[in-house]
Every structure is written in structure tokens, then in C-alpha cells.
Amino acid sequence: MLVSLKWLQDYVDLSGISEKDLAEKITRSGIEVESVEIPGEHIKNVVIGHVLKCEKHPAADKLNKCLVDIGEGEPVQIICGAPNVAAGQKVAVAKPGARLPGGIKIKKAKLRGEESNGMICSLQELGIEGKLVPKEFAEGIFVFPDDAEVGADAITALNLDDCIIELGLTPNRSDCLSMLGVAYEVAAILDRDVKLPHPVYHESTEKASDYIKVTVEAKEDNPFYVAKVVKNVKIGPSPLWMQARLMAAGIRPHNNVVDITNYIMLEYGQPLHAFDYDRLGSKEILVRRAYDGEEIVTLDDVKRTLTTEHLVITNGSKPVALAGVMGGANSEVQQDTTTVLIESAYFNGTTIRKASKDHSLRSEASARYEKGVDPNRVKAAAERAVELLEKYAGAEVLRETVVAGDLEAEPKKITISLSKINRVLGTNLSSQDVVDIFRRLRFTVETSDDLFTVTVPTRRGDITIEEDLIEEVARLYGYDELPKTLPVGAASPGGLTPYQQKRRVVRKFLEGAGLYQAITYSLTSRDMVHQFVLDKTEPVEIAMPMSEERSILRQSLVPHLLEAVSYNVARQNDSIGLYEIGSVFLKQIGQELPQEDEHIAGAITGVWEANEWQGEQKLADFFVLKGILEGLFAKLGLGDAVEWKKAELPDMHPGRTAEIFLNGKRLGFIGQVHPQKQKQLDLKETYVFELKASILLNEQALELQYDSIPRFPSITRDIALVVDKDTEAGKLQQIIWQAGGKLLKEVRIFDLYEGEHLQPGKKSIAFSLKYYDPDKTLTDEEVMNVHEKVLAAVKEKTGAELRS
Missing domain, CATH: 3.50.40.10 (Phenylalanyl-trna Synthetase, Chain B, domain 3)
Known part of the structure; x- marks a missing residue:
């Protein structure tokens, strides 16, 4: 609600109080004042002029040469380009030296060879929004009524020297959507009378x-x-x-x-x-x-x-x-x-x-x-x-x-006790104090011992119960005057839950790894709702959607992350990594509301690391993203509990996708976006992951244990195993770990070979195995016994042969 103080003055005497003080009092009484503005505060030297003569500019078809009386002796010549300027008009004239909104300063000038001593102004040039200007003056200058005084201040005539207070009203205070309602409010705050209109007509x-x-x-x-x-x-x-x-x-x-x-x-x-x-x-x-x-x-x-x-x-x-x-x-x-x-x-x-x-x-x-x-x-x-x-x-x-x-609109009567008012507010108000507040509000009140029977006028439809009256007493008595007390009882400092702490760890780690946080819409379209989902359910539709593209609650974070990546790539930011921690919504059978699960997702594309001086580049690929997740799992103390399994999932590359399991539970997936999907989004190779935060962050990590630095040397053995092409390296690594026993401390893949020196359908995977005993130096015989068990196990379970 925009309130003109000059208009408000018609109903309430505002003398003796400044605009800012009034705004402060209104805010402290419960209605927030969002701004206090005098529209024409910085406009100077604009007067009402009388156009005595108007003729076409001799050297410009769209300009007019006007002779204008501005109430200062001889008329002055002003060049004006407004299409509606004409002789006989009363207009706003900015004299030389005048200042207009936007810091514009008016000077004497020559326009196409003709002298111009000022400017004839439109309302827009005086700071009034175009949508508020009367239609007949929207495309030209404003014309004052014929009785306007020549030479008078145009800003005063247009009321631009008025102070406008903007009230930020809550829905319950609809009474202040009127000048009379604001007048009652201000009169109560200042304890002054309200002057109401009394219509008289024939x-x-x-x-x-x-x-x-x-x-x-x-x-x-x-x-x-x-x-x-x-x-x-x-x-x-x-x-x-x-x-x-x-x-x-x-x-x-x-x-x-x-x-x-x-x-x-x-x-x-x-x-x-x-x-x-x-x-x-x-x-x-x-x-x-x-x-x-x-x-x-x-x-x-x-x-x-x-x-x-x-x-x-x-x-x-x-x-x-x-x-x-x-x-x-x-x-x-x-x-x-x-x-x-x-x-x-x-x-x-x-x-x-x-x-x-x-x-x-x-x-x-x-x-x-x-x-x-x-x-x-x-x-x-x-x-x-x-x-x-x-x-x-x-x-x-x-x-x-x-x-x-016939509208029966009787004022509401509410009875309340003085003791309740003081108990709720913590005050020690007297009966006269409370009666005086109701008097200022123009509420009729009857007293009987400790009780007040208050008749609330119909203009205050927001007051219906005792607590509403208590609020009225509190705000006019002054919130700042209410006694301040500290809570009584044991208090404990707040803190984060373990889940919240881990979420912060995830956010910090991913940002440290080079990913930027993104926040995307929770609403998606019917076409996208089942893309990249971990758990597919029936879509959850919005009753009154903003648009078809935002009509369904999402079931995956990846689709909108890819849109964000595509948006950046289209604007030449073609090397980018994003992550998001947000909710997905899964429909539950027999339940009205969906289940809200938190997920963690990310997407990377382009050059991941550029060493321009050395001329080296590292492109984003599956192993870059896998390395980031391995680091995250290790940070959470879950690295040994994670298993990666090859998978084929909708919308994902069939040969570059894996599912991730945590202690046997399906945690999420990682891989390259399907080439067709990449082409649709105009992307190069792009890699994504999505994890269930509830599984990842609720999993208890094993207690951290430290080993002493080995005092005895380790022994390393390298083996190259020839296996069928469809044999997974992870499976071989798992067999090696199981067969190696206590002496095997490290298994690392360091080479993959597929070429002409191998039989068709075969590949060679090279592993480096490290053995040591923290209590003694191992002998070759001890290492050989364990190593032979490893070779026998991989041969028995996968048919692997040592490459010669």
C-alpha cells in the first residue's frame, strides 16, 4: 500500500513529526514500512509555463519552436520535439540549470541552429512511470489545466514534493488497504483524532x-x-x-x-x-x-x-x-x-x-x-x-x-481480563492503561472489575479472539517496552547431527575436487521424469503446475544437471564440473504424499586438467569421476566397503557404466551419458554419477585404526594374466585378495593389453602384488607359497593363464 502523507493529512494531524519518525513508529507498531520516498526530492527549477506561440522548426520536421511564458518577464524560446505541443497549453518547463531524475542537468543549447532556453517536460521525464501517465499524455508532454498559475512550481502542482510511504501489509491487515484504515492506525499510534469525510450532495x-x-x-x-x-x-x-x-x-x-x-x-x-x-x-x-x-x-x-x-x-x-x-x-x-x-x-x-x-x-x-x-x-x-x-x-x-x-454486520464483542493481558505480556499494566490503548484504537470498551468487554469495529475484521486484543495492547504499548526475560531451565548448545556433518563433508570434498555446486528445479516434465532414475515409480504430478515443463516432481537429479552443463557449454564454458545435493520424490503405494529421498549427483565434461606450459591435457573420463568418488568414500571411511560392478542402464553408455554397492546395498551408478543423449543436448563426452545420500551418509564407518611403519622390507611380485575379454578386472582383483591371505597387503592394476600377440577374444591384465609381514623379514619360500595359491585360485575360478 502506497500512502501519500499529504493525503493522509486530510484525516490525521501529522504536524510536529517528520516522515522518517512516522515511518519508524509505524514499523515499531507492527506494520513494516518498506520505503519512504519523496519522488521530486532532487528535481529543481521546474515551473509551469504558458506556450504563447508554436511553429515548426525551420530545419527539422520533428521539432517545434515554442515561445513560452515562464512567469519571469520576457517569454523564452524553447525547442520541443513532443508531437502534442501546441499554443495555449500550460506545460512543465525545466529552466536552464534545472536538475531532472537520473542526474540530468538542463542547459541553454542550440538545436539545428535555433536557441533553446530550457526543456518542456513529459511526466516520464519528471520521474513518473510510463504506465501511470494518462493515456493522452503517454507519448508526449503533460498539459496542465487552464487555471494553472504560470511560473508556479510544477513539482508542487504535480504533488511530486509529497512523501510516499510504502507499507508491507500482511494479509490480516486488510484494513490498511485504505487511506481511512491507515488514518485510524496512525491516529492510534500518535494518539490523535481522525477526521472522516461526511458526504453532502443534492x-x-x-x-x-x-x-x-x-x-x-x-x-x-x-x-x-x-x-x-x-x-x-x-x-x-x-x-x-x-x-x-x-x-x-x-x-x-x-x-x-x-x-x-x-x-x-x-x-x-x-x-x-x-x-x-x-x-x-x-x-x-x-x-x-x-x-x-x-x-x-x-x-x-x-x-x-x-x-x-x-x-x-x-x-x-x-x-x-x-x-x-x-x-x-x-x-x-x-x-x-x-x-x-x-x-x-x-x-x-x-x-x-x-x-x-x-x-x-x-x-x-x-x-x-x-x-x-x-x-x-x-x-x-x-x-x-x-x-x-x-x-x-x-x-x-x-x-x-x-x-x-441485507448484510448483518454487527461489531464483534470480546471479553478479556486484565490479569491475562499482563500474564501473557509479562507486564504490569493498569486497567486505565489498557482502556487508554483501546480508546486510541477507537474500540468501545466496558470494564467490570478485572474484565474488559471490547466492541471491535467491523473495519478490523482481523480481531476475533482474546489473543488478537493482547497483540493490539502489546504493539501500541510498544514491543520495546515489554520486559525482557531469559529462558529458565537447562540449556544445551545446538549442533549438527552425524548425517548433517557428513553432508557438509561431502559438499566440501566435492568442491575441493573441482566441482561447482548447482541448485536445479525440483519440478520436471513427463518426458524427463524417468531418465537416469535409481528407483522408478509412478510420477508425482503437481495439482496446479506453472507449465508442462514443470508439472512433475523429479525422480533423479541428473537430467537437470545435464541441462545446466549444456547451458554452460552453449556459452563457451565447455569444461565444467557440477554437483548437486537435493531431493527426489518417489510415489508410495497407498500414500497420498511421496517419499522424499536425498540424492547426491554430479556431472563433468571437457578438459579436466590443462597444463598449458607443458602442453599436456587431461580430458574428463570415467576414471576421473571414479577417482573423485573413491576419494569421497575414503574421506567418509567407507573405501573398503564399496564395490563397483559393470552395468547397462537406460540413458547411459552400455560399455562405460557401473553400479556402485556399499556393503551389498545398491548405492548408485556412475558412467558416461549415452552418445544419443549427448548429441541431443549438444554435448561432448560427459560423465555423471548419482548416489543415495540416505545409504551413504547413514552407513557407519569402521573405527579408524593405525598401523606402525613397517620395520621389515616388503616383496613385490608382478603377474600378467591372460583372460577372456569379458572377464572383469574387479573380479580378478577380488579373487587375488581372498587367496593372498594376511601377507598380501596391496593389489594394484598397472597394465591392460589387447593386441596381435594374444589369441582372439583374449586380453592381458597386469597386477602388482605387495607382500610383507610386520613382525619379520619374509623369505622367498614364504612369499612363493602364498603367490602360488593366488595363481592357482585365479586359474581355477576364471581360467586365467600367466602370460609368457
């Missing part, structure tokens, strides 16, 4: 009921409807002060009738709508639910298809407004309008929100209905509107008001 002898009949079918959606009729309206611009206040509040001026309805909405918090009576096509207003498939063209010239969940205002047959949201184009007030029907109604907020959301049409009116309006201001707002229409549109107000429905 009525004609004709009755409004002879012109219009109102019927409400949907009584739950619209329990109360008020209609006023005015005749002989003269459509024109609204007064400059009103236009300035609307623009300061973020609303674009249109004409006097529409501006008055918007002005009342801001003043009372009660949305109004003006219909062109002659364009209604009947003498009836019927409020009902729309028919399924019924259509209406709204004021923004968009055709909208309605359902039975939407409330419409009709002329008895055709919709003329989407109730509480936007009027229809078929009954819009236009330049030739002479008779106007003013609607002021109380609509059900849920119904209005449904229509607003279905049509993506959130308006100032719908926002107020959604949060709740004061039922006792519905009729008062209509009365205030016709007063202003009579004053600023020459309207003739028809006698009486046409009303449909």
Missing part, C-alpha cells in the same frame, strides 16, 4: 428505483448490493490533485468518473464500479453465477470464458462485469456517457479469488475483496462517490439508493 426529484432494479440470485456470493444513479454527467479529466494522488498510489488516471471510483476505493477500501447506464441495455441488474461456457469481453479487451464457479453482474441476460474483478467492455464509461450507474457491493472473497486466479486477472479491487472489506463502508463509499461526481463531473444525483440484500 438529490433530484427523480428516483433511482425508476431507472434500475437489482436482483441477487447468488446471495452467498453477494449478500449486499448498492446501486446509485447519476445523470447529466460531463466526462472529462479529473482534478489535477486527484490525478496526482492516484498516480502516487500506483493507479493511472482515465477520466473524472473512473478516477473518482478508484479514488474512493483507495480512500474507503471499498471497490466501486461505474457502468454506462445507456449501454447496459436494460433497467435491471442481476447478480448470478455464470453459465458454463458463457463469455465476456472485459475492459482489457480480452474475451474470457466463464464457468459456474465465477460470479457475474448481468443486465438480466448478458454479463456486463466479472464481479469484483473487472468490468465488461460492453458497459464501459466513454466520452459520450451521460448517465452512470455506480455499483458498491460486498462480495465473498473466496469467490472473487477463484475468478481472479482462473483468469490471471488480479486487480486492485479483487485484492481488497480477497482479503476482506468493511461491510459497513459499502453504502458509505457509494454516498461519497456521488458527492464527488456532483462536484467534479456536474452530475445530477437521483433520489434514494437501490439496495439488494
Whole structure:
């Protein structure tokens, strides 16, 4: 809510307090002030000028040479390029030496050989947003009313010297979506009176009921409807002060009738709508639910298809407004309008929100209905509107008001004790202190011993229970004045769980290994949801998705990581490593909500290590990523418990993929993305992994044990085993470990050979085996006995032969 302090001054005396102090007091009382701004604070030397003469520039078709009276003796010549400049206009003139928004300084200049002593300004050049400028001045300069004083300060005339306070309102404080609501709040804070408008106007002898009949079918959606009729309206611009206040509040001026309805909405918090009576096509207003498939063209010239969940205002047959949201184009007030029907109604907020959301049409009116309006201001707002229409549109107000429905809006009464207020707040307030706070809030209160019976006005719909009254007492007494106490009882410092500690270890290790953390969407598409999954389940669909591409909860982190890699590669960042720790969502049979599992995933591509001076490069490959994971497992103390098994998985390269097991549990996978998938994403060789964090981080590592440095020498034996091509090196390594016994301390693969010196279908894998005994020096005979067992085991179980 944008609040003009000059406007607020109409209702509350703000003398003796600065803008910043007022903002501080409002914030400390519970409503956050997000900004305090004076729009024209840095604008200097801009006055109202009178264009005496305007002719085409002799050397430029799009420029005009203007003679302008700026109230300082002789008129001055100003060159202006605005298409709407003309003789007789009152305009904003920035004199030489003037300063405009953006640090622009105006100087005397020559434009195409003609002298220019200043600049005729548009509202945009004075710092007003283009969307707020009246349409007739959107493409040119602003023209003041004829009675504007020449030489007067244009910034003051446009109200740009006003202070605008922006309130960050929570949904419960809808009462402050109006100037009167803010006035009550500020008056309570400052303990000052509130001056309310008292509409006074003249009525004609004709009755409004002879012109219009109102019927409400949907009584739950619209329990109360008020209609006023005015005749002989003269459509024109609204007064400059009103236009300035609307623009300061973020609303674009249109004409006097529409501006008055918007002005009342801001003043009372009660949305109004003006219909062109002659364009209604009947003498009836019927409020009902729309028919399924019924259509209406709204004021923004968009055709909208309605359902039975939407409330419409009709002329008895055709919709003329989407109730509480936007009027229809078929009954819009236009330049030739002479008779106007003013609607002021109380609509059900849920119904209005449904229509607003279905049509993506959130308006100032719908926002107020959604949060709740004061039922006792519905009729008062209509009365205030016709007063202003009579004053600023020459309207003739028809006698009486046409009303449909009966809204029982009695103030709520709440009883609370002084002892409870003091107990909850920890204060020692007296009965008079509390009564005084309720008086400042304009709440009627009756006291009886320790009890207060508080009558809460309907404008404060957020106050319904005792605790709400306690909050009101606390915020006006002053949160800073509440006593401060320390908690009583044993306290222990907070800390991370073992799982959280390990998660931090994983993050630190992966970043230390050269991967950058990524955070991707938890929502994916139907096409991507089953790609790279560890556990495939039925998709979990979002009830109201933002788009088709973000309609399903993901089951793997890899697809979006690959999108991030592809995005970087497309922007010449072609060597990159990313990781993510995030949740996947797996549907459970018989459960409404999905199971949320945390996964760890990563992706690398391009040059992993570049030694430019030596001219060496190391490309990302399977073993780079495997080495990173081996280092991570070792960091977590789980290196000996991990097993790697060759696998063929969807979306992965059939020969460069492995599944990872931890103590027999399937932990995840690692490998190269399938070439077809790489081509689809326009990637070179890219390698990915994904692990289940719940298995990895909940696994207990063995207690760390230290061995003394060997005092006795070790003995190394190298063997080259010829095996079938489909024999896995990991299987051979496992057999060697099992057969080697206590003396075998290290098994390392150091060579793989496949070539012409071997039989077809065979390969040679070379292992280096290290033996030692920590208690003595091994003899060749002891080593040979163990080594022979190793050779016999691999031959028996795999058919391996020593390569000669």
C-alpha cells in the first residue's frame, strides 16, 4: 500500500513529526514500512509555463519552436520535439540549470541552429512511470489545466514534493488497504483524532428505483448490493490533485468518473464500479453465477470464458462485469456517457479469488475483496462517490439508493481480563492503561472489575479472539517496552547431527575436487521424469503446475544437471564440473504424499586438467569421476566397503557404466551419458554419477585404526594374466585378495593389453602384488607359497593363464 502523507493529512494531524519518525513508529507498531520516498526530492527549477506561440522548426520536421511564458518577464524560446505541443497549453518547463531524475542537468543549447532556453517536460521525464501517465499524455508532454498559475512550481502542482510511504501489509491487515484504515492506525499510534469525510450532495426529484432494479440470485456470493444513479454527467479529466494522488498510489488516471471510483476505493477500501447506464441495455441488474461456457469481453479487451464457479453482474441476460474483478467492455464509461450507474457491493472473497486466479486477472479491487472489506463502508463509499461526481463531473444525483440484500454486520464483542493481558505480556499494566490503548484504537470498551468487554469495529475484521486484543495492547504499548526475560531451565548448545556433518563433508570434498555446486528445479516434465532414475515409480504430478515443463516432481537429479552443463557449454564454458545435493520424490503405494529421498549427483565434461606450459591435457573420463568418488568414500571411511560392478542402464553408455554397492546395498551408478543423449543436448563426452545420500551418509564407518611403519622390507611380485575379454578386472582383483591371505597387503592394476600377440577374444591384465609381514623379514619360500595359491585360485575360478 502506497500512502501519500499529504493525503493522509486530510484525516490525521501529522504536524510536529517528520516522515522518517512516522515511518519508524509505524514499523515499531507492527506494520513494516518498506520505503519512504519523496519522488521530486532532487528535481529543481521546474515551473509551469504558458506556450504563447508554436511553429515548426525551420530545419527539422520533428521539432517545434515554442515561445513560452515562464512567469519571469520576457517569454523564452524553447525547442520541443513532443508531437502534442501546441499554443495555449500550460506545460512543465525545466529552466536552464534545472536538475531532472537520473542526474540530468538542463542547459541553454542550440538545436539545428535555433536557441533553446530550457526543456518542456513529459511526466516520464519528471520521474513518473510510463504506465501511470494518462493515456493522452503517454507519448508526449503533460498539459496542465487552464487555471494553472504560470511560473508556479510544477513539482508542487504535480504533488511530486509529497512523501510516499510504502507499507508491507500482511494479509490480516486488510484494513490498511485504505487511506481511512491507515488514518485510524496512525491516529492510534500518535494518539490523535481522525477526521472522516461526511458526504453532502443534492438529490433530484427523480428516483433511482425508476431507472434500475437489482436482483441477487447468488446471495452467498453477494449478500449486499448498492446501486446509485447519476445523470447529466460531463466526462472529462479529473482534478489535477486527484490525478496526482492516484498516480502516487500506483493507479493511472482515465477520466473524472473512473478516477473518482478508484479514488474512493483507495480512500474507503471499498471497490466501486461505474457502468454506462445507456449501454447496459436494460433497467435491471442481476447478480448470478455464470453459465458454463458463457463469455465476456472485459475492459482489457480480452474475451474470457466463464464457468459456474465465477460470479457475474448481468443486465438480466448478458454479463456486463466479472464481479469484483473487472468490468465488461460492453458497459464501459466513454466520452459520450451521460448517465452512470455506480455499483458498491460486498462480495465473498473466496469467490472473487477463484475468478481472479482462473483468469490471471488480479486487480486492485479483487485484492481488497480477497482479503476482506468493511461491510459497513459499502453504502458509505457509494454516498461519497456521488458527492464527488456532483462536484467534479456536474452530475445530477437521483433520489434514494437501490439496495439488494441485507448484510448483518454487527461489531464483534470480546471479553478479556486484565490479569491475562499482563500474564501473557509479562507486564504490569493498569486497567486505565489498557482502556487508554483501546480508546486510541477507537474500540468501545466496558470494564467490570478485572474484565474488559471490547466492541471491535467491523473495519478490523482481523480481531476475533482474546489473543488478537493482547497483540493490539502489546504493539501500541510498544514491543520495546515489554520486559525482557531469559529462558529458565537447562540449556544445551545446538549442533549438527552425524548425517548433517557428513553432508557438509561431502559438499566440501566435492568442491575441493573441482566441482561447482548447482541448485536445479525440483519440478520436471513427463518426458524427463524417468531418465537416469535409481528407483522408478509412478510420477508425482503437481495439482496446479506453472507449465508442462514443470508439472512433475523429479525422480533423479541428473537430467537437470545435464541441462545446466549444456547451458554452460552453449556459452563457451565447455569444461565444467557440477554437483548437486537435493531431493527426489518417489510415489508410495497407498500414500497420498511421496517419499522424499536425498540424492547426491554430479556431472563433468571437457578438459579436466590443462597444463598449458607443458602442453599436456587431461580430458574428463570415467576414471576421473571414479577417482573423485573413491576419494569421497575414503574421506567418509567407507573405501573398503564399496564395490563397483559393470552395468547397462537406460540413458547411459552400455560399455562405460557401473553400479556402485556399499556393503551389498545398491548405492548408485556412475558412467558416461549415452552418445544419443549427448548429441541431443549438444554435448561432448560427459560423465555423471548419482548416489543415495540416505545409504551413504547413514552407513557407519569402521573405527579408524593405525598401523606402525613397517620395520621389515616388503616383496613385490608382478603377474600378467591372460583372460577372456569379458572377464572383469574387479573380479580378478577380488579373487587375488581372498587367496593372498594376511601377507598380501596391496593389489594394484598397472597394465591392460589387447593386441596381435594374444589369441582372439583374449586380453592381458597386469597386477602388482605387495607382500610383507610386520613382525619379520619374509623369505622367498614364504612369499612363493602364498603367490602360488593366488595363481592357482585365479586359474581355477576364471581360467586365467600367466602370460609368457
